[in-house]
Amino acid sequence: MGNAVTLIPAREQDRQLISKVEKEAGTSINLCYQCGKCTAGCPAAFAMDYPPRQIIRLLQLNLVDQALEAGSIWICASCETCSARCPRGVDIAALMDAMRREALQQGKITDKKVAAFNKAFLNGVKNFGKAYEAGLLMQYNLTTGQLLKDAGLGLPMMKRGKVSMLPHSIKGKDEIKKIFDRAEQLGGE
């Protein structure tokens, strides 16, 4: 009795969410026959709660919330090894990507650090048109409360002419802001 699996009937909304993610990723989870080749080659699997094969399995079982809350989707480095090797042509990396964006939209961010890094990076691009590395480190470290974490690397970077303390703006930086705004408006469609 203790080993019995409780099968919960899939909710319609879960099914819909899964097809939305599949559509965004341009792939189908039903192709997967659970061979595990993706997990075997994943360079970050050692740190994941649900390695890639298991993420797919969760989705096949309609356990989409569990998948969205997995730490794995934030540990995935988007290295594309899994997708390149899957014998069934499942684009796992694209699924991981779509899941991250979905988790972000739902506010289910299990790894605040990665999300904070992305936000800080894009903020620089939105404001200046280029990545602003010094600003990125500062903003990222502030939001994650690790103010001094990379401070030890700041000085050696500067000595080698590798960071400028001031952002370089491009001429068309207003265009870039508009691109961000319009992408946000249209993206939801």
Next chain:
Amino acid sequence: MKEFAYYPGCSLDSSAIEYGMSMERTADILGIKLVELEDWSCCGATSGHNTDHLLSLALPARNLAIAEKMGLNVLAPCAACYSRHRAAEHAIRSSKSMGDKIREVIDMDVQGTVETLSILDVLANDIGPDQISQKVTKPLTGMKAACYYGCLLVRPVEITGFDDPEDPQSMDKIVKATGATPIDWSYKTECCGAALVTSRPDVGNRMLYNVLRNAQESGADCIVTACPLCGLNLDMRQAAVEKEFKTKFNLPVFYVTELIALACGDTPKQAGSDRHFVDTLKYLSQIEVNRVRAASEKAEQKAEATESETEAPDPEATQKKIDAMLKGWQKNPAKMAARLIEDEERAAVLVEVMTGDKKKMTRLAELMVTDADKAVKAAEAFITAELKKKQA
């Protein structure tokens, strides 16, 4: 002359400044014309596609639109820039509705008519290793380089496609053309941890460690890359990884363009190689020593060959040479043995045989002056006899 719309991206004048410097030198040396893309903007990198799909395509699409106006293909040395621009091209070409959306977001026309190329593709396939080696004046003799491709230059295959995703060769060919020796290793396309090294060092550092360790265990004495993030991770974080895993790698990290600039005569400073974290200068001066030594050995051999061909045998001069040769054997038998026998172990046996045996020494000295081939044969015979004796 090859001409490209040059997209340096955000890293090539900051964290990967040596990549930018050596890229421009490489273009100069090989006659590639780079026209910087007018008012280019950031491609959004990984953060873009982690956050918003449409935005992640629209940002590079703006640059593609500018390149289309210039009518030039784009050269993007950074692996992430290359990958994002290729992804945008792919999306624009393969779906009309996505293309329309992108055009609306950037408020510019873009049709996917230009192609973004990586520096590896251009160097290995457009320019070609032969053209490169023709320009080499200071070959990087003895450099054992682990060519590290990382992820985005070879994956996803639908988007990249210029090299094999599991065992790419383009960088190996380029590195070989500089006179260095690319080693075989199994982590050439394994991920270095990318942004995780910054955002989650608990995970990223181990990935980095795996790459460094495999390079070292495979016999590399340096790593070559074409990705600014890989470069920064492997170089700047190497000390932290060494500390965390209680080991020493001491593997200098170069961008592939630095090797070209150096091999074509640039000083390390010109190539930007003095800006790394793991010291490269001591390493490069060792490579320089190797080169000079190899060159003088070659010159010596050549001189010897022409001497023996042209000079008519003059008994007195010959006797003098034999005496000199004999002295050589008495003073430095190892060096003399190395001249006859390539295999180190066998050469060592020859030294053993010769030491203290003046008769054999004289015999070999004579033969070395009068008939080099016979000298080798005699030496081989001495060694074989000695080995047999040992076995018995």
